[in-house]
Amino acid sequence: MNRLASRLALAVLALGSAAAVLYGPGPLVVAGGLLLAFLLPGLALTDLIVRRRTVTGVERAVLGPALSLALVVLGGLALHATGAGLTRASWAWLLAGTTLVALVGAAFRQRFSPDEAKVVAESAAGTGDTPLGGGVAVATGGPETTVGPGRFLLKALPLVLAAAVLGGAAWLSFDSVRQSTATPVTALSVEETGRAGVNNLRPVAVTVTGLVEASGPYRLTVAGSDGVVAEDRTIDVTAGTWTRTLLVPANDRIRIDLYRAGEAAPFRTTLLRRAV
Amino acid sequence: MVIAIRPASPQPGGSDTITLPAQKTAPHVTLRPATPPQPESRADRLRRMFRGPDLGLAPAVLALSAVGALLVALAYDAGRDQRGSAMVIYWLGQVVVFSPVAARLLSRRLAGAAEAFVLVMGLAITQYVTKWIYSPDQFRFPDELQHWLGTTLIMETGRLFEPNPALPPAVNFPGLAEMGAAVSSLTGLSVTAAGLTVAGIAHLVFVGALFVTVQRAGATAAVAGLTCVVYATALHYLFFNSMYLYQTAALPFLMFTVWAYRRWRTGGGWRFALLGVVTTAVTTVAHHVTAFMLIGTLALLAVTELAVAKPRRWSALLGPLAAFAVVAAWIWFVARDVIGYLSAPVDRIAETVHLLMADKDAGAAPVASVQLWQLAVQGLGLLALGLLFLVILKSAWTGRKQPKDVWLWAALAGSVVFFLGNGVRFLGASGPEIAGRLSTFTYVPISIVAALALVRVAGTVRERTPATEPAGRRFVAGMLAGTAIATLLLAGARAGGWPPVYGLLPGPYLAAGFERSVDDSSVTAAQWLAADPGHRLGGDITGVALGSTYGRQDPVREAAPLYEGPVWTPQDRQLAADLAIDYLWVDRRMATQVPASGAYFENDPKAGRWTSPIPAADLAKFDRVETADRVYDNGNVRIYRMGNR
Known part of the structure; x- marks a missing residue:
């Protein structure tokens, strides 16, 4: 060309x-x-x-x-x-x-x-710059040998194998990572979404992510500082994520626990201090 | 004994004189080319168009090398599953990736520049794949995450120089982020995928630039290829210099500037000088330290030329002066804050030297314990490099009366800097980091020198008189010896480089284990933080790294004292208020493991002195802080909102 x-x-x-x-x-x-x-x-x-x-x-x-x-x-x-x-x-x-x-x-x-x-x-x-080696203009290292197109392709063929093996290594690694992270991370989070009303209740958004069907049904409880459970809900796990806005007392420290099916100890816990 | 970079003949009787290929009695080792190249005729060009370069055995060797990458992938898989055989497979894979290429480059039957170039580029690709498959789906190293954020900010705003709280100095060196943003914008790939691509291409360009620079210095293809192979054993080659970090973007342009400088000094004309200025500008925009090292490299080349070349040409100084002007202008007009950023570790080194001079305890570096075998392998590697250096130094000294090869002497001088730089690692807390960073640059000259010596060790230098050629068996022994030395250097680099030995394989969470600390728990927690960005976040090293990048928070790196003790004291409350901490990241797994890297936190007052994990009670105390909410809990990571907003 x-x-x-x-x-x-x-x-x-x-x-x-x-x-x-x-x-x-x-x-x-x-x-x-x-x-x-x-x-x-x-x-x-x-x-x-x-x-x-x-x-x-x-x-x-x-x-x-x-x-x-x-x-x-x-x-x-x-x-x-x-x-x-x-x-x-x-x-x-x-x-x-x-x-x-x-x-x-x-x-x-x-x-x-x-x-x-x-x-x-x-x-x-x-x-004129002989101390630096004579002003080299093109390739160094001796004459480059060449081969005909057929021989070139034949010789280059293992490169295809190399690319395939590297591709295999990459696939293996992706699969390995996918398997090692197969279990979702179940997290419980809480966020105040507004100020307390006249009834002294404040709205809080409670979110559970990474719900696993095999561990369900989950249960969520809301308790005050006296340990009395004010709310006890069963969570639908099919969606993987659950979010609700709850009204909780503003003048008390609130504890929200998430339980897995059949477990007495809370699986995840969040704590909300008394509203300022 | 005869040494030549090109095939050459010895003096009868095997004298100790070094022979230039083009001159029968030229008496010293040199990087210079043997014969001036001839212009190619139109007929030759036409004939060449229908032929391909002779790749020799490169494709077959690279296929074997790729099998090594597959072995490494198997080792990583075994590591994730904690299988016992993982480490053995890993080391076997590393050797299979590397050693066949080294052996082939030491072979006397190397087909030419095309084969050598394909070999080194193939090795670079294969080694980059072994780096990539460590974490193929996401960035895990903190610095990569910081540059991920810098690139994401460009994608989101369409502007440069947007504040990056995770790594403020990087804002004024946007070269890498520009590359990543351009690729992500143009292709629609994610920033992570674009970043991995950019890092890979930049890494390959660097290796290619090193190859052509050494070749332009007059070395044969074998020596140029071996230089790249030896450089692949640099401490930070495989990870730091291949990661999505701004140094990775700057390194190829440093090397291209050196190449352009060489072309300009050897009569290439103003076009190469102009090209050098452009590549200097790109280096400067990409990374501060690399820009400074570029000035140093050009200064070394210029001073060496002035010292050994006759007649003396002062124009050699124009290169470093131009580089200095470009770098100084960028720092003066754009990146003034970098002076303070970079002077801190240098000040710590100076303080350590001062303390040592005064015979006072300078304190140990906060690093994980180093095993004896690591020290032995690294020590042997350093010893081998020292011996190879002496081989070439002796040859150069023997021929000192002859016209001197400037770049060979510059490589020898740079090698001395390399050996001196290794001493810096013992100077205080910043010593290992600075020594490692320095070696990225000083390993170039020692690689050239080692490559020259290795072809001599292996007997690759062909003799002109068949009768005096080394016997086949002797040659094979030499080639194996050369390959063994190169492989030893590789083992030293893997044992002492990055990741540290505890993290050579991916696997389950390790406390303060950098890449090994980034898992789904921590990433999920950081992503949760992103819903409420821009607040002050304190935490351990991983928490701060993830929270300030994926979580978009302002990192607080001085929060370590808050985690000490089972009671939240007034001092703790005051410190949290002084640091204006909004969120506190608590990874409960810190109570189950001592820190793999020696420190849980940045600025950890107990760095290097942790003998047991943080007591669980120390981490549980935050539940009893009246002014704090535990707003997030995923079992491993808990996030507290402190009452400082």
Whole structure:
């Protein structure tokens, strides 16, 4: 693919990604967003800033995501400074727009810059800074060997196996976490929701979350400081969460206990001090 | 004996002279490239388009390495179920992940840069997976939770620099949060999923940047790859530097700045200087300490160049000066509060040094007890690094009369800083933390030096004269020795790095165990707090971490004295009032376990001195406080609303 074609492809991909992010369905949003955040702007900026032949393929591969992230950081500051706000649309326009501008700039640079091969040759010959190693322009480490497409695919095949094994490790871990957190946390909470009325009763919202059907039916009691139970309710556990507003004495310390079926000791307890 | 970064030939008779590949008698070890690269012709490029790089055995090696990740996943599963075999499987998995890659990079049959690069990136991915599957569904480390909040605030407000009570200094270094918010906004993923993705990509970019930087310094692909492999044994590589923390976002840009500086110094032109300024700016916006270390790194490179290179070019100083200007401008105009934040631990170190000089007790660091085997493994690793350093130092010294390789000498100087930095860990309470943080940066030069030495140990350096090549058996022995050294370094990093040994495996709740303290009980309690945000919350380390992030409360980190004693005293009441505590977090499990990390609380007056759990009566006293409500109870965590509102 020549350079013009690759730039056009990159531009189309950037616009497509922005469109997917703004208007696309779920999976396309994710794919478009990841491309815009991690790859496309960086590739375009690499094309703009450094001459193609002065960086190796490995360097380009790393510069792509690095410059994309750099644009996110510095571009985000610019968005904030201009008051545009950091929203999905502003991110998408920033990243896709910069990609397009960089590609256009790279095309202009190429058109009006000296021949790159000449630049490489000059650079390789050194620039007089011999103490630092002769002005290396392209890859070091000896000639890179290549193989035909068939052999390349055959050799790369174990990478598929590696990806599958890593995927298996991830699945195993998710399943392991899910099993280790299978039991819900049953919690009792209380919150005053208003002031005491003329009858000296104050409204309190009592909430029980994480109810387990096997432990039900639960029982909730409300008692004063003398220990006398003023209210005793059975709780429906099917919904998993139970909330009621109760009226309790304002001039007494209140104890609210939650019991599991068949247990005499409270399972959860909250305490409310006397109203001020 | 001959050492060269590229395949080279020895002097007849096996003299001790070091040989440059391009010069038969060049007498010293160097990072410089052997031959200047040639421009590629159009025909060559066309031919290359239809061919792929030779990946050698990298895919097969990485498949084997992935099996190691599966073993680690099995170990984590066993850890969650408290099965006895978990730790053995864990260590086996770690070795299987790491050692095949190290061995392959030490092989003489490495196909080239593509194979080395694929190997190190594959290793980085596999190791990141082993980090991720520790807690695949949520952040558990306190600092990650703090950055989760910072990112969430950007998502909610669409603005930067919103106050983050969980980690105030991070507000003025929003680089990571911007990345996370951008990915979350663009993809619709949750902040947690976006954060895990950003951390993973940043981690990979860092490794890639390290690879290309070392390669640009003139090293072969094998040495560049081995540098990344050795760096993977840094104390904080696997967790702190891969977590969703602002340092993770800054590190790749530090390395890219060094790369750009190298390109600029070697005739790359103003474009690379400009790129360096941009990456310096990103580093600065992302993380304060990394920005300071970047100035230090560029200063080290510049000073070394001025010291050893002839003719002397003062323009080398422009790099560190430009970095200083960028960092100083950001701190002056945006992040002035960071000076106070960072000076506190440094002041504590200075105080400790002062006390030691005065022969007074400086106090022990509040850390969990370290077992003898941990010290032994770490000590052996340090010893191995010292020996590898001496190997290269000797070679460099032998060739000191020759034109000097600036970056090799800079790497040696940086390695000295690494060894000195290890001494900081013994300086008071902040010592271990500062030493660990320092090693993130100083481990780069020692990794380069160790990689150079390892290829020598392994005999990877190919001889030009077949007759003098090491015999196959001898080479295999050398390769195994090199792999064993690298694996020893890895074991030292896992034993002394993060998580601590008590938390190497996920599992049931541990009191003050950082990741191991975050479970459903504590997360549910914190989420309950979020319904009434913005109040002052006191609690243990985990309670404050979760309550200030998921719970959106203002953390109080000085509440430890309130938990002491079975009676709520007037002093307690006064302290609670002075600290304006609205909510108090009480995890009853503190009464069943001593703190795994040595301290239940931040600013714990009994840090490092807990020999038994907090008495249950001390935690039950809050029920008898007349002015407090127990407003939440989930069995493990109780939350009291104090009468200070």
